[in-house]
Amino acid sequence: MPTYVIGDLQGCRTKLTELLERIHAHCADPRLIFVGDLVNRGPNSLETLREVRELGDTTNVVLGNHDLHLLAVANGIRPQHRTDTLDEILDAPDRDELLDWLRHRPLAILENDHLMVHAGVLPQWTAQQTIALSQEVEQMLQGPDWLDFLRQMYGNQPARWEDRLEGMDRLRCIVNALTRLRFCSADGTMDLATSKGVEIELPGYMRWFDVPGRNTEDTTVVFGHWSTLGLIMRPDIISLDTGCLWGGKLSAVCLDDRSVIQVDCPQYQKPGSI
Numbered sequence: 001m002p003t004y005v006i007g008d009l010q011g012c013r014t015k016l017t018e019l020l021e022r023i024h025a026h027c028a029d030p031r032l033i034f035v036g037d038l039v040n041r042g043p044n045s046l047e048t049l050r051e052v053r054e055l056g057d058t059t060n061v062v063l064g065n066h067d068l069h070l071l072a073v074a075n076g077i078r079p080q081h082r083t084d085t086l087d088e089i090l091d092a093p094d095r096d097e098l099l100d101w102l103r104h105r106p107l108a109i110l111e112n113d114h115l116m117v118h119a120g121v122l123p124q125w126t127a128q129q130t131i132a133l134s135q136e137v138e139q140m141l142q143g144p145d146w147l148d149f150l151r152q153m154y155g156n157q158p159a160r161w162e163d164r165l166e167g168m169d170r171l172r173c174i175v176n177a178l179t180r181l182r183f184c185s186a187d188g189t190m191d192l193a194t195s196k197g198v199e200i201e202l203p204g205y206m207r208w209f210d211v212p213g214r215n216t217e218d219t220t221v222v223f224g225h226w227s228t229l230g231l232i233m234r235p236d237i238i239s240l241d242t243g244c245l246w247g248g249k250l251s252a253v254c255l256d257d258r259s260v261i262q263v264d265c266p267q268y269q270k271p272g273s274i
């Protein structure tokens with residue numbers, strides 16, 4: 001069964017349907033993995049969430065920052081932002097089932113030498129360690145104290161990973177790397193303030209996947225999150241957020257032969273307005 005990984009949907013449901021038709025034209029029964037940000041800022045978050053959930057057991061999803069934001073908003077932990085488009089989910093009769101399903105998704109998946117995460121991994125982490133750290137967060141998110149966890153999840157500190165981190169500092173650092181990371185320094189100190197563009201002016205900081213000697217160099221890390229980066233196919237990374245929401249494309253890559261399927265998307269949000 002070929003595996004297709006699909007980039008950030010952000011509620012662009014009609015484009016998902018179009019992409020799935022294109023994938024099914026190549027393969028009747030693919031395994032599908034979504035690299036997060038299923039919802040928000042786009043036009044049909046509710047239908048998108050329903051459609052991905054209904055794809056069944058051969059499909060999986062890693063959680064993105066907008067998916068975590070939905071869980072926080074739905075539980076009164078965070079207010080909605082001006083550009084959020086989450087109301088239709090919050091008002092839906094099946095909201096509890098949908099949110100419960102979302103809360104039980106992983107933050108990282110390792111399959112056939114490919115590591116799927118929403119945003120990135122820190123240079124000190126191996127692929128196996130990334131999975132173990134992701135599972136620490138998943139245990140909290142799926143356990144009895146998940147609302148307390150969401151309440152304390154926000155914030156940019158600690159910016160630097162250390163194995164000895166404990167409690168919420170440890171979990172926040174893991175969540176920030178897996179769901180928000182773009183730039184870090186060679187020692188893995190994250191800059192979470194810079195979200196526009198593909199370069200950083202801060203001396204000593206670089207794109208997380210350009211850190212020399214990072215411990216996941218021998219694994220292909222497949223990720224989304226960074227729409228201005230666009231499609232990048234390197235032996236060690238595949239970047240899949242091609243700005244569906246911003247008038248770019250929705251992309252899928254087949255991990256078995258590295259073929260790419262893309263559909264053009266209308267502009268729903270104006271780049272630079274957020």
Ligand SMILES: Nc1ncnc2c1ncn2[C@@H]1O[C@H](COP(=O)(O)OP(=O)(O)OP(=O)(O)OP(=O)(O)OC[C@H]2O[C@@H](n3cnc4c(N)ncnc43)[C@H](O)[C@@H]2O)[C@@H](O)[C@H]1O
Binds near residue numbers: 155196271
């Ligand atoms: N632990 C945690 N701590 C804090 N927050 C957490 C959190 N967990 C979840 N969150 C939540 O995360 C959400 C997003 O945070 P934000 O921090 O607001 O997200 P963002 O930078 O806009 O990035 P996004 O993930 O949307 O990425 P994209 O590349 O599409 O967009 C990036 C930028 O690229 C720009 N852009 C896109 N296409 C462009 C183009 N073609 N040209 C120029 N700019 C473009 C856009 O204008 C946009 O500003 C918030 O709701 C927040 O609550």
